[in-house]
Amino acid sequence: MSDEEIMSLCLGGDYESAFNGLVHSYSERLYWHLRGFVSIHEDADDLLQEVLIKIWNALPRFRGEAHLYTWLYRIATNEALNSLRRQKLKNMLSLSSDDSVFASRLEADPYFNGDELQRQLLAAVRKLPEKQRLVFVMRYFEDMDYRQISEILNTSEGALKASYHHACMKIRNEIPLHF
Amino acid sequence: MNRFPFTVPEGYFENIGTPEYLQKVRRRRAAGQMVRRMALTCVTVAAAAAVAVIAMLSPRTADSGYDGNIEELYIEYLCSDLIPETVPDAFYMPEEFFSETSE
Known part of the structure; x- marks a missing residue:
């Protein structure tokens, strides 16, 4: 339908x-x-x-x-x-x-069915502040574009891109050896 | 979804949308409504009990139907000899003034 x-x-x-x-x-x-x-x-x-x-x-x-x-x-x-x-x-x-x-x-x-790296990634994502976690999950895991995320979260694309960037930085700090 | 390191039980998505699954969701919804109704009843009863306890513990005036202002109450007590004429401001003094053991 x-x-x-x-x-x-x-x-x-x-x-x-x-x-x-x-x-x-x-x-x-x-x-x-x-x-x-x-x-x-x-x-x-x-x-x-x-x-x-x-x-x-x-x-x-x-x-x-x-x-x-x-x-x-x-x-x-x-x-x-x-x-x-x-x-x-x-x-x-x-x-x-x-x-x-x-x-x-x-x-x-x-x-x-993930490996240790994916386990660490999920644990790191879980530690993100709410907004950053939302954007990261939708962008990285669900592969949504910023326009769609913007409509769902009612946030500007620019703010979303900034949130995603900060999220990636934080995750990189959590599991530095693999990045 | 290939970045997800997740799987689902076999037939999981096929099961969603079947009459049995929708029935399960409806039962869950009905159970949720019942819990909310019970919670509301408990809160209402608790609030009523709290109000009753507070009302019971609140100090009462000699005339429980009295709802006048403080000046009128003062005049009433003065006229009823509850406040000694020699100490008219006793009404405004701390309670221990009226104690038999006070100096």
Whole structure:
């Protein structure tokens, strides 16, 4: 189903069909977007369901002013950030180090097939400030262009390029031997 | 997505969008709504209990229906002999003035 068809169903009030169309067209893309932030398959799967619930609840309010993919990615990005903040708070309250919890969960995830360098890269990305992490994940892992990222994050392309540059510098400092 | 060092379980994406998966999402949504309703109920009950405790612990005036200003209350107490005529400013003094053991 094309974006135009989905939007037409949504604006016509047929939310059920619009939602089904969205799920078929966008689930995989949204999953990988979320996975880029949380890394662990189980977390991404959980998040995807939360995002789909949020999309279902928000459908009646969607007016088609933004592109469909922009709207969906914004919902997914916000949900991913909320999840990361909750996880960080949970680790703080249990007096565990966020980094060590993440490292051990990544180690245990059967759906991670990266090498040591990639493990270090993911750990370094996790330490980035929120905005830089967002830009880095979308640019480096998802290969989005700055125009798309700009629409989703509602930030200028110039600011995004600066954020990406700073993110790369910080990651380079974290794993210097390999750069 | 070739920069992602990630995989997914076999058939994962094919499963999304099936009636069973959508049913799972709907159940999760309903469970979330129930949790939010319960949380709201708990917060409301806790707030009501807090208000009741505060009201119980708050000092009361002799006349619980009194809602006049401080000057009117002063006149009322003066006329009712609660404030000694020889010490009219006693009303404004610290509480221990009225203690039997105070000097």
